[in-house]
Amino acid sequence: MLSSSSKYAVNAVLYLAVHSNDKNKIRAKEIAEAIKLPSPFLSKLLQSLSRENLISSSKGPTGGFYLTKQALNTPLIEVVNIIDGTSRLEDCVLGLKKCSSEQPCPVHYSVQPLKQKFRKELQENISVFAEKVKNGEAYLFV
Amino acid sequence: MLSSSSKYAVNAVLYLAVHSNDKNKIRAKEIAEAIKLPSPFLSKLLQSLSRENLISSSKGPTGGFYLTKQALNTPLIEVVNIIDGTSRLEDCVLGLKKCSSEQPCPVHYSVQPLKQKFRKELQENISVFAEKVKNGEAYLFV
DNA sequence: AAAAATTAAGACAATTAAGTCCCAAAATTA
């Protein structure tokens, strides 16, 4: 469904959404420890997200990563799109090159609506999912 | 969602469901050509399915693979379970070890019902999907 | 009984994904 990398990235972004802002940047190492991930690997993911301006960063002591208010209003699925690309969630479940309502694969009508709903659910903004964690309705680890 | 291997396997099984029976066995090579797959690799997948008695086989000239009537009444998801195992479709989308309604991840309630529905759709018997191909409602290649 | 055709099994190779490491660039502190 999602690659390991984008799972990590989503976790990290939600961690930032909950704990960071432009006054309170968070180092890669701290995030890595929080979500139990090797820090060099996480750094690379964060850099990819930063390069695409989904998250913000600054260097040096007191530096780190953070989310702007604008970034909080980005659909969560953008994280996945940056790390995995879009095809992973869009391609035919059976791997057929041309699969559509004109030429459906055998599972198309069973599965395609679910895939679409999945993408739609992840269109919800990052802030929406972060709020659940702040409220104690959802958890990021364990 | 599914590994490449299990996509291939599902295709191959549906091909057998449509074209084979105990009087009409089909060689790995023919299936491989039909679904455009390297034949040695497909052979290995077919062997895994045969070892688990999901498909049947016989050796020698006139040998090949086929589905029994009983096998046609197996849920399609069994193919995936044999090739990928079950965890791929059951584990938390964000990769959290313990993710449940007691301790849900932030996307749990958005996504978990869809995953369950996905598995449920693939619980439908192989024959159901094969019929769609026979009817011309669905296609296996291109 | 021998030859040919097929599946079975497992070792091997190639590719991709995951993860590490090193050094440069930028910012802060002293």
Added chain:
DNA sequence: TAATTTTGGGACTTAATTGTCTTAATTTTT
């Protein structure tokens, strides 16, 4: 300005998945 701390970028390593090849076992045909 020098030392320190952080991100940025890219080369490198490791692990997992995908794909190939060789040989054995079984069945059919002649």
